[in-house]
Amino acid sequence: MKKIKGSILFIALFSVAISAGLYGCAKKQSVSPKIIASVNGNPITLPMLKDEMSKFPSALRVYLETPSGEKRLLKSLVDRQVLVSEALKKGINESKAYRAKVLDFKKGLLVQMLLHEEIKNKVANVTVGDAKAYYKKHYLNFNVPSKINASYIQTKSLKQAELAYKMLKNGKPFSAVVQKYSIAPNAKKGGVLGWIKFQETTPAFNNAAFSIPKVGDISRIVKVGNSFDIIKLNGIVAGKSKPFSAIKNEIIITMKQKSASKILKNFVKKLRAKSKIKYFYNNLPLAGSNFKNKKKAAPVVGKKQG
Numbered sequence: 001m002k003k004i005k006g007s008i009l010f011i012a013l014f015s016v017a018i019s020a021g022l023y024g025c026a027k028k029q030s031v032s033p034k035i036i037a038s039v040n041g042n043p044i045t046l047p048m049l050k051d052e053m054s055k056f057p058s059a060l061r062v063y064l065e066t067p068s069g070e071k072r073l074l075k076s077l078v079d080r081q082v083l084v085s086e087a088l089k090k091g092i093n094e095s096k097a098y099r100a101k102v103l104d105f106k107k108g109l110l111v112q113m114l115l116h117e118e119i120k121n122k123v124a125n126v127t128v129g130d131a132k133a134y135y136k137k138h139y140l141n142f143n144v145p146s147k148i149n150a151s152y153i154q155t156k157s158l159k160q161a162e163l164a165y166k167m168l169k170n171g172k173p174f175s176a177v178v179q180k181y182s183i184a185p186n187a188k189k190g191g192v193l194g195w196i197k198f199q200e201t202t203p204a205f206n207n208a209a210f211s212i213p214k215v216g217d218i219s220r221i222v223k224v225g226n227s228f229d230i231i232k233l234n235g236i237v238a239g240k241s242k243p244f245s246a247i248k249n250e251i252i253i254t255m256k257q258k259s260a261s262k263i264l265k266n267f268v269k270k271l272r273a274k275s276k277i278k279y280f281y282n283n284l285p286l287a288g289s290n291f292k293n294k295k296k297a298a299p300v301v302g303k304k305q306g
Contacts, residue, residue: 037074039081049074118267124259131251135244142242145198149235150209151191153177154184154227161221161228168218174232183227192234205229 034046178191212233
């Protein structure tokens, strides 16, 4: 088992301890034989320690479920209580800023619990067969070259891109077509981009470039932002493939997350549709400048102004 640096573990312990239920821990609790520490009369109990431990990921809990780990976690709880006591002493809990943050936290908690309730028991069950089908369909995401060498032609319009593409298909040298049509900064260098790693460029460019089957081939016309690109594959450095067995669980989790995301998007969309929503974009500091030379716009219900 690899040792984890003490400073990293301390930061992790302290961060989780600070982020969880500060004010609640400052309240008096009944005396219990399982008290494991006390700060200014406020007890810290064994159940509290176990509850904190359960909040850590399993990979980190293995370092806490040891005699020294328990002591580290207990010390972090003590430090938290010391800070809570000092905050209460200074009356921070009575401040307007504190109450605003508590209200904001409550709203966030309500949203989290609502969304959790909505997706509970609704996320589609993902079988191994489903995961295998996903793996085959998205093979490129799991088995890609470590890097490729590419050149590209960039045009302002689809029409220009189509003309360039036709010339390439008719055997015109890529560098010559670059000189004629490309508006990219590297046009004078034959459109050479050089070596790039997977997902190092924009998604549209990346997916097209890494989908070119063999060296010397070109991509289809790809819309990248406001431009239209044609990519040529110059070279490949092979990467290490990831077998399905090694990433099966990862794929299942990804598919469940996508299912949950789709459910939540539809849920919010339905709620939005039956809610009375008004946008006053003309009152925004930046977007509102679009309206300064126009007659003040009336509020738009359920859709954007402008």
